[in-house]
Amino acid sequence: MTGAPSDLPSVRELLSHAVDAVGGTEREGQVRMADAVDNAIRTGEHLAVQAGTGTGKSLAYLVPAIRHAVESDTTVVVSTATIALQRQLVDRDLPRLARSLKKPLGVEPTFAILKGRRNYLCLHRVHTGVEDEPEDTALFDQFAISRIGREVKRLHEWSSDTETGDRDELVPGVSDQAWRQVSVTAKECLGAGRCPVGDDCFAELARAEAGRANIVVTNHALLAIDALQDYQVLPDHDVTIIDEAHELVDRVTSAATADLSPAMVTAATRRCARLIDADIVDRLLETGEGLALMLEDALPGRLDVLPDALGGAVASVRDAAHACLTALGSERREDPEEAAKRKLARSALDDVHDTAVRLLDAFDDDPADRKDVVWVTGDRQGGSPRPPALHVAPLGVGGLLRERVFGTSTTVLTSATLALGGSFDTLARQWGLPPQPQRTEKAAGSPGTPGSAGSPGSTGTATEKPPPSDSDNGPRWSGIDVGSPFDYRRNGILYVAKHLPPPGRDGLGTATLDEIAELIDAAGGRTLGLFSSMRAAKQATEELRDRIGHPLLCQGDDSTSLLVNKFAEDARTCLFGTLSLWQGVDVPGASLSLVIVDRLPFPRPDDPVASARQRAVEARGGNGFLTVAATHAALLLAQGVGRLHRSTDDRGVVAVLDPRLATARYGGFLRASLPPLWPTHRPDVVRDALRRLDAAAPA
Structure with missing residues (x-):
């Protein structure tokens, strides 16, 4: 260069x-x-x-x-x-x-910003294109249908005013169901050359602007799609x-993950119902019903072996989707509306067929050589049960x-x-x-x-x-x-509560809850509680809300952005939450002088991707726990600890209530991943420091 x-x-x-x-x-x-x-x-x-x-x-x-x-x-x-x-x-x-x-x-x-095509309004779908089929859950919900209808009407009106068609510029926003009525994926798009409103296409205009810009801002998901797909998404660039x-x-793993569910098969069936012979469509519909029956008997979790019955159901879906694609034929010279219907049908069938192929291929290799991990999800219990589905993700993206x-x-x-x-x-x-x-x-x-x-x-x-x-x-x-302008050792304390018992599976223990209450009392509020699960965050909120004497907010009480704003505005307020707060809170000043971490943020033992990656490393003679679980914990812990110092004037304490950070063999690896705060195991020292900070803080 x-x-x-x-x-x-x-x-x-x-x-x-x-x-x-x-x-x-x-x-x-x-x-x-x-x-x-x-x-x-x-x-x-x-x-x-x-x-x-x-x-x-x-x-x-x-x-x-x-x-x-x-x-x-x-x-x-x-x-x-x-x-x-x-x-x-x-x-x-x-x-x-x-x-x-x-x-x-x-x-x-x-400069320009470039997002995936699904983020832009599709004028063809707005004015002349096909409507999306309603989801099964909305078929008999008249309130949901009327709400979606109102949102789609608003989108049609907005389409005449917007200059970018960018979904993020629509305030207030609309539901995903409504947005799907007026947008297309790259696979569903007719193409600017065939689309009757291609010259005015918002996505194409954004791509053209990006191609002329010195700096194009995008996201990791689109970067991954550009790498994964056979067609170019991002403009030519050398840096x-x-x-x-x-x-x-x-983010790249997420973009490379595919799903297969009976609902997907049903949706693909509806897409092609009026375009090909009914007998061929019925066969696809039947295979979707067969897949649903097999998934009902499958336990949620990682699949190391594909059961014969489930494998047969997936193979049937693959073959039926292929038959539909063959019957659909190649693209034809037809009016834009028919072409759009055919394109949407082909895209839905491709997704079903290609995912089924990938699921079956995932089990062809020797377990030590597999490239993908497969798992089943589905929550049949609770107030909002999730229908079962199959998922396939890459073991790595290197x-x-x-x-x-x-x-x-x-x-x-x-x-x-x-x-x-x-x-x-x-x-x-x-x-x-x-x-x-x-x-x-x-x-x-x-x-x-x-x-x-x-x-x-x-x-x-x-x-x-x-x-x-x-x-x-x-x-x-x-x-x-290149370091940091922050003087971490002078302005921050890393307190590891070495005297507490290791965290268990039965929620937060009495000693841990007492420790949290004493720390918050010493800090005078001003606390961000980062918990490893929503269950733990809610337990701490319920048991401490009437005990600590300061306002206590919990993630889920309102939108996260509003909760963070309330937390920042009132220095005495405490905010408890989980994953998004570990990386999404930027509150400098006296409103935040104590960050509490309830336990080291290792991935769940039953996490299908993490557990499969760990096993793959061990199969090659490596340390799977350190490579996968400890690396995940180190990243998240470092991000959580980073919530404390957001400006050069910030001072405070990070309290880790998991003694394993001090006692476990991997503790050194985790501590070496953190900013160099002054370390201590003494609760009296920490409480005295927090009281001094509280006394010195502005009223």
């Missing part, structure tokens, strides 16, 4: 200009990161950057990315895991940066920047990422949490990169020491691509930890 010297200002000059323009201050970690990203772009060597909260990492990667895009007249793709970061980049960071860099670059950089990279593997992401563009991966156990190797293996990078740099005061806690191994591949081996040189990459 090296070339002739450029007339443009250097990255450091542009960064300094940008920081001045937004009224910020230059930070050492930000400068180091910008230099590292610039070097990666120039040399083509992939880069992993751990940048703690407060580093200003968005600016650190956007400035060199923009410079490269302008200089080379090309596009750089920035992928995020969350909508919140997408919105921050597109609504705040990029507009300010584009304005500030216009003069030194001699041109104003351009990819993956922010929130700690979530990349999970092979896919290695070939289709790292193999096609220079890639920068960044997050506040990448060096697990002090080493980048843990996540690098999951991404498909070889171990032992050529160069790993570490900032002073950063958590852990590279390689100090061992390096968990690979977890397999998502495709036919083999996993990287220790002897494989593979793509060149380096890792750098």
Whole structure:
């Protein structure tokens, strides 16, 4: 990627200009990161950057990315895991940066946001296309039908006003059922050339704008779809920047997961009912009913062996779907409405057929060589039972990422949490990169020491691509930890309640609940409780709400965003919740001085994907628990601990009520993954510190 010297200002000059323009201050970690990203772009060597909260990492990667895009007249793709970061980049960071860099670059950089086609209104479906079939659950629910009808009417009216057709711009939003009436997936789309309103297609306009932009912001799911599919989704680009990279593997795994249920078969049947011979359609309908009967007898959980009866039902679905596809024939010259119906039918049949094939193929290989894991879900109990279904997911995505992401563009991966156990190797293996990078740099005061806690191994591949081996040189990459502007040891305490009993399966014990109450009392409220399950969060809420003397909110009482706002506005308020709060709370200041973690966040023992990945590592002689379960816990724990420090002035305590963090052999690996808070096991020291913080906090 090296070339002739450029007339443009250097990255450091542009960064300094940008920081001045937004009224910020230059930070050492930000400068180091910008230099590292610039070097990666120039040399083509992939880069992993751990940048703690407060580093200003968005600016650190956007400035060199923009410079490269302008200089080379090309596009750089920035992928995020969350909508919140997408919105921050597109609504705040990029507009300010584009304005500030216009003069030194001699041109104003351009940017665009690109989402999957399903996120955009389809004008053909709005005006002339086919309606979606109602779901079985809504057939006899007149209230649901009237609600959906009102929402669809509103969408039709909105279609005349919107300039983007982007679902996220519709406020208030509508249900998924209503949105499906006016949108299509990429497989359902007629194509701009055949569609009578193709020239005005919102999705095509968004893609065209993205193709002209210097920076395109997208999400990990669309990045995965671009890698998985045979057709190109993202514009041509030579550099990819993956922010929130700690979530990349999970998001790509989710995008590569497929489902098969009797409801899917029924929906496909309805789609093709008027297009092909009734006898062929009836055969598909019957196989769906047969699948439902077999699933009724199947216990929820991972399938290591496919029962003959269930396998026969899946094979019947496969063959019947193939017969329908054959009868449907190839695309014909017909009016757009008929073409749309045929396209929707083909898409639904393809999904059923291809998933059935994949499910059956998953059991062809020797268990040690399998690429996919299969499991059954279904909750037949409770107030809202879920009908049973089959699912298939990749054991790993390293092979896919290695070939289709790292193999096609220079890639920068960044997050506040990448060096697990002090080493980048843990996540690098999951991404498909070889171990032992050529160069790993570490900032002073950063958590852990590279390689100090061992390096968990690979977890397999998502495709036919083999996993990287220790002897494989593979793509060149380096890792750098630029640290954080936060003085963690002076401003934060990591308290591990070593005296408590290990957590059990029967909910929170009396000693743990007493500990929570005493800590909250010392902190004067100001507490975020992060629980490993919704059951534990609700138990703690019910048992402590009348006991602690401070307002106590629990996730599920209202929308999460409203609860977080209430929590931030009243310093005495406490908020308890589960998974989304571990990564989704950004509350600086005195409203949050205590983070409580009830237990180490290992995946559930019956989690089908995690347990299958763990077993696959062990089959190759690796440490499955450390590679899969401990890595999952380290990522989530580091994210949870990161809720405490959101600004340089934040001070407080992270209280982990699971003694295993101090006593278990893997505790060192987990602690080396966390910011370097001052550690203690003494409850009296912690309570005194919390009382001092409460007394010093603004009224």
